Amino acid sequence: MADPSSSSSSSPTQPLLLSNPYPSQIPSTSDPEEEEEEPTQITYNYNTRPIKDLPFLILFSLFILSTFAFGIFASIHHNPNSSHISSFSYDLNTSSCIKPTSITLLNNFPPTKSNPFEVLFWTLVITLVFSVPCAAFLLTLLKHYTKQIVYASLPFFVIVPISLNIYWFVACTVTSSCTQSFPLVYRILVFLFVFLVIAVIVWIFVVNWHRIELTVSIIGVSANALSDNLGLLGVLPALTLGLFVYFVPIVVFLVFARLNGKIVPREKDGEYYCAWKQDGWVPAYYVLAILTMLWSAATMVEAQAYVISGTIAQWYFSKDESSLKRSLRSSLRNAFGPSFGTICFSGLLIFVVRLVRASVDNAKQDLPGIFNLILRCCVNAFMAAFDFLNKFAINFAAITGEAYCTSSRMTYELLSRNLLSAVFVETVSTRILGGISFVFAAIYGIVVCVILRGVIGIGVDSYFIAVMACLLQLVVLGFIVHVLDNVIETVYVCYAIDRDTGDVCKQEVHDVYVNLPISRNHRSHIARTTLV
Template identity: 55%
Template sequence: MGSAEDTKPLNLSEPLLPSTAFAAPASAEEEEQYPPITYNRGNRPLRDLPFLILFLILSFSTFALGIVVSVRRNPNRSRAFVFIYDSSSSSCIPPPNSSLHDLSSIYVYSSTSVFARDLIWTFVITLLLAGPIALSILFLLRHLAKQVVYTFIPFFILTLIFLNLYWFIACQFGVSCRQSFPLVYRILVLVFFFLFIALIVWLIVSNWHRIKLTVRILRISSSALASNIALFAVLPSLVLGLLVYFAPIVVFLVLATFNGKIVPWEREDGRYSCKWKQAGWVPSYFALAIITMIWSLSAMVEAQAYVTSGTIAQWYFSMEERKPRWSIRNSLRNAFGPSFGTICFSGMVLGVVRVVRIIVDTARREDIASGFVKVLLRCCAEYFLAAFDFVNKFTINFSAITGESYCSAAKMTYELLRRNLLSAAFVEVVSARTLAGIIFVISTLYAIAVYAILKSIDDLGTETYYIAVLAWALLMILLGYFVHVLEDVIDTVYVCYAVDRDKSEVSRQEVHEVCSLLPVSRNHRTSLDSRTPFLV
């Protein structure tokens, strides 16, 4: 490591970078504490086993108790209103000379309406088109990233302006909207959204110096994802597996509400009637099942990040002319084998943080936290959430690369970035926002096309707007999943770059040329012309 730096001539025109200028020579104690970091291709030991056992216990308990609630269910719950009070036995009994079967509720299903038909077909077509659209975006970002970004930025602004003007004009011509929404308020909303658009334009202009860097980051991450295109088939299969796992739990939750009995109760007029009384332990089962589902969902999200990181890391550290074999299979084997406990641990942390964040956001919106003590508690909660976000940022990526446990991966990631003066809080948020703008424009254009087609086929009036909005939301969710995967790729490439930098090696020259230009903090403004890539 030292010989490479000693033989490299010093160029005073280049700025001194952390790994060469600020990093002190590692002592023997530091080298022993921080062994060389690289992708662990060997057999990995079991990690975070207690959290794996706890997760399996919760899952087993949820399913075992779910079977119990299914067997113990009381089918008379839906017929409680027909039971009558028997004064002789002080209990509720079914009415005489009647069959419970005859007293069951009769549901009448209407025929499928035109609205339902159009909605179903729109959703089916959207699901079928989401994959090709995502692959097309990936292809364009890989080969024409600069053209895509520079084209969609003005389109994003024009789309917002068009939508703002369209709703104002449509409301002006709509009788019901014009009567319920006075002109003065419509003008105020129109001006407010124009000010919001002006703020977005100002943010884009103020961050224009990062656009060129964003283009290069998107090109690199798209190339990495395109080299492992099978992830598009594997990652959705994990989502389908989670849905299959959730299906019986949802059924158990429904059947749990049928556990109880019909009991008499005294009304205000002194007469007795019958009502359904739920078993006291049912809320406890609901709490157990909901905790299991939240933990499982968070663990699935972390498993996807783990598989993505492990696959991309194998691509990154492989020879550029040789594509690694069975990279996704190896990542899946590690994710649901030795590192499944780490994924459960990380999923638990992620689930707790999200629940706490929802509670804090709800308290802020409803102004529940009033007073000095409550405001102080809310600030502490915000600090707690920020700290966990900081720790959890690259932990699962690092664990996928090295096979370390959660706590060890969190500590080693922090030390890795600290030694190289890299930021754990900032990779390049402009890239994520640019991708969000791109999928917003595509989804909006798709919704406009859906509206035009439905308007020409079946004029449903305002219901056509509802179908178009739902199609927009569905495509946004599906393409947002693609953006999430691409963000995981960007995070993994950044960690791999940090590993390279720590060892003074270059596994991917094009990655170093881009990542060396990233700012080291949110307040640091980087210039593409003033900094040069880190080369050995």
């Protein structure tokens, strides 16, 4: 294998270094006047990493400390009389509201028991327990029988929604209560609309049929990588659970913050009454706490992506299988250590972008046509620019330990040098994985419905319980799909690093990812350079 350092020169506009093992994709033109210093060789950084993006780590810490500090203050200084305003009366002598000598509390909450809700509870518990082996079984199938499971699931993408559509239409037609509440015309419209959606799904698969084989191979590679790092499937849910535990005191603080205020007299039509006056700082605290929660949620999502990327990258570049045992622990240490500021920065950007998108979607409804169009164009341009710079940034930061902005720039330059798109990974794989999850969850929901109606004897409520069980199963399987998507993106970046250095760390990955289409933008640039 040629040494990449032996290359005499390279430039950011060059697709590959001269030692790249893919000479057929390297243009033969080179202008000596445009030659620049050879880019730094990129690989996984196993060394001790310095702290990056420290200002955003400090800002995030200030948000958390402020939220908890004011929350503790709100909890201690809340007014216990806030829920007894109706028991206070206005006193003419003191011109204030007087607390009565005794307060009678009526506890008119008789216990209720509902059999369907009990069945729903235990069904969801069983579903949650059963979802673990179900997810493991799906991952095993994707690893060893990728092609078979994909091609076997494709017909169900159409059969399942068609069957459900016909079933609900017939069931509603033969049920008198449904017929009365849902007229025939509306039933037919919904029936035809669902078939239209199914037709669109079929059209999407027909158009992308030539990419199915490549998709199968990519899913197989990602499933194999995840199977070798099963610890991720335990750590990532634990991080999510930790986020909810972290949210609990903030929610409690918000409840107590609402109770900070006093009961004051008000005048209406010459008569005085007692009313609750909330302290002026409470709305500001609500804004602070909600922003902290949203930023924390976005940061946790980015932290999970960082942990996945760091672990899979070590699997990709590792020459020694024994070092893989420490890869997950190393990724966690880097994520919540020197790179936590980078993760906070990435989470803040994701949060701001989603906030802008939501604000614009709400504002578009109140704007006239031309302003609506201008706003939509500006927002789309902003989103496209953000996706262009943000894509793979957190993956690259997990590999190298660089700051967020540096990772964004270096990722784009890396992919540009190697004719790889900064916004393209095989997106069909995501849709197929989502479809497989839907098929598994739908089949599970049908089985639950049959058991509830045939064995337990529950009537119409069985449909609702089955739908809830199906949704819970879909959430768990969707988590597996989310992890596999991050694995695919990480392997894509690692593959680009291999191309850049002329190395082959995982031959089975190169055999698959080499079939990905090269970037059209860079190919057009090379064509123009060749003509000149």
